[in-house]
Amino acid sequence: MEVVDHYLYTKEHEWVSIEDNIATTGITDYAQEALGDITFVELPEVGGEVEQFEEFASIESVKAANDIFAPVSGKVIEVNTRLESDPGIINKSAFEKGWLAKVQMSDKEEASNLMTAEEYQKFLESIG
Amino acid sequence: MTATQETLKQTPLYSEHAALKARIVPFGGWEMPVQYEGILAEYEHTRKAVTLFDTCHMGEFLIHGDCRESGLDALVTMSIADMPAHTCRYGMLLNDHGGVIDDLVIFREGREEWFIVVNGATTVKDARHFRARLKQPQAFEDVSSAIGKIDVQGPLSRQIFADLTPGIEKLAYYTFDSFNLLGETVRVSRTGYTGELGYEIYSSSKTVTAIWRKLLQNPNIKPAGLGARDMLRLEVGYSLYGHEINETTTPLEAGLARFVDFTKDFIGKDALLKQQKEGGPRRKIAGFISETRRAPRQDNKIYAPTGEAIGVVTSGTFSPHCQRGIGLGFLPITMASTGQKIYFGDDNTRNLAIISSRTFYKNDSLKS
Structure with a gap:
């Protein structure tokens, strides 16, 4: 299962890529594989505030509906509107083209609550 | 025995699914493939080309005898006495309250030969109902374990059969006949559960694997699982037993009144008439x-x-x-x-x- 080295991860299989104080978020390759074909994505509202580890999006696949949790707190500044008409992008490119939202972080310290790629890889091995 | 203690059954094609790396799930007491390459891809391939479904879990019964003397006619909702030979007809088996015990397809092989196809999860209770309510229970035979079944569904299915076994391509919708396939005589019906042109093959459970493999040698044919099957059937509005129909739902409530022949007598008819008389469902x-x-x-x-x-x-x-x-x-x-x-x-x-x-x-x- 693919993991990107310089990203950070949650136990709920979200990823985040932080540049300056802007966090780009998405779900991991493991998550998209487990969900199966993704058919619907409900994105957060641009301008809205999100809290770390609180629900901020939902993704439906042919199998189930799943809540997605914000990996960091802050203000949503951009969402990936392409997913509204073509949510399958997440299955094809979970770590790049399938990004969900960009969040202006309110607390950079929160990054320490997330796993590194190495830790996430170990976490994936531990859950089999 | 509770459901959790129950051992799940495997179809004769189980090892084929495992070799194809299918995702296997419990379904109505069976271990069945829910998907191979992916539900959407299998859906697309069925609508545009042709796919195979393992439907060996479904039940098959034989009844030998006149449909009225045996009691078969009074067990099912649809008219069957007027069926021409080698035709199929869809209908239901009701309880005395008009609830649906199962939905089924009856094949008329000859004047007094009937082949009945029922759902996998309900086969045992259906057989019990037939044996209990037929006037001639000795006319009934459950042949489910001896029969293997593959559904071949999609717009290319006619051409594939024409190349494999000439004659199959002539079958009209809801008819069937016997054909020679890989040296075995099998029943093939022009029926399905996807809304596409398609066929169902009833072979021996011993030769079903050889047929499955032979068909998959054709690069146009891919296997499809229960996930795609459910999406396909729902797009054409077909009922699924345990969802739209069950023992507390009548055919009138389920929108299946056109598969009920009110000109004959059948188990559950009084309850349906009562429901109609009281203003309908x-x-x-x-x-x-x-x-x-x-x-x-x-x-x-x-x-x-x-x-x-x-x-x-x-x-x-x-x-x-x-x-x-x-x-x-x-x-x-x-x-x-x-x-x-x-x-x-x-x-x-x-x-x-x-x-x-x-x-x-x-x-x-x-x-x-």
Whole structure:
């Protein structure tokens, strides 16, 4: 299962890529594989505030509906509107083209609550 | 024995699915493939090309004898005495309260030879019902374990059979005949559960693996699992036992009255007449299309625009054809007219949907 080295991860299989104080978020390759074909994505509202580890999006696949949790707190500044008409992008490119939202972080310290790629890889091995 | 203690059964094709790296799930007491390469890809391949489904879990019965003297005619809702030989007909088996014990397809092999196909999860209770209620129980035989079954579905299926076994391509919709396939005489019917042109092959359970492998040698043919099958059947509005129909639902409520012959006597008829006499059913199955790609899920509630809970979702899926969520559900008859707005969801979410025909997808090649 693919993991990107310089990203950070949650136990709920979200990823985040932080540049300056802007966090780009998405779900991991493991998550998209487990969900199966993704058919619907409900994105957060641009301008809205999100809290770390609180629900901020939902993704439906042919199998189930799943809540997605914000990996960091802050203000949503951009969402990936392409997913509204073509949510399958997440299955094809979970770590790049399938990004969900960009969040202006309110607390950079929160990054320490997330796993590194190495830790996430170990976490994936531990859950089999 | 409880469900959790029950050992799941495997079809003769189980090791084929494992070799194809299918994802296997429990389904009606069987271990069945839910997907191989992916549900959407298998759906697309069925609509555009041709796919195979392992349906060996389904039950098959034989009845030898006159349909009235044996009691068969009185056990099923549809008219069968007038069936020409080598035709198939869809109908239901009812209990005394008019509830649906199962839905089934009857094949007439000859004047007094009947072949009956029932659901996998209900085979045992169906057999018990036949043995208990037939006038000639000795005329009944459960041949489920001896028979292997593969569904071949999709617009290319006719050409594939024409190349394999000439003659099959001439079968008309809801007819069947015997053909030689890989040295064995098998029944092939022009039937299916996908809304596409397609066939079902009934072979011996011993030779079903050879047929499965032979068909998959053709690069145009791919296997498809239960996930795609459910999406395909729901797009054409077909009922699934345990969802739209069960022992507490009548054919009138399920929208299946056209498969009931009221000119003959059958078990459950009195209950249906009573329901009609009392003004007809209070609720019925309706189709609806979501305003978004969000799919309704089984057991979601259905709400009126006023917010009042008025019904329940029996089946739901994302429809690739509509590019919207679609569903079937029970609604009060007064609130089930086409075009009416409803909401589906739970305590936290409400999603707008419009009541529509339950035929969300139609391909004229199905019957041509």
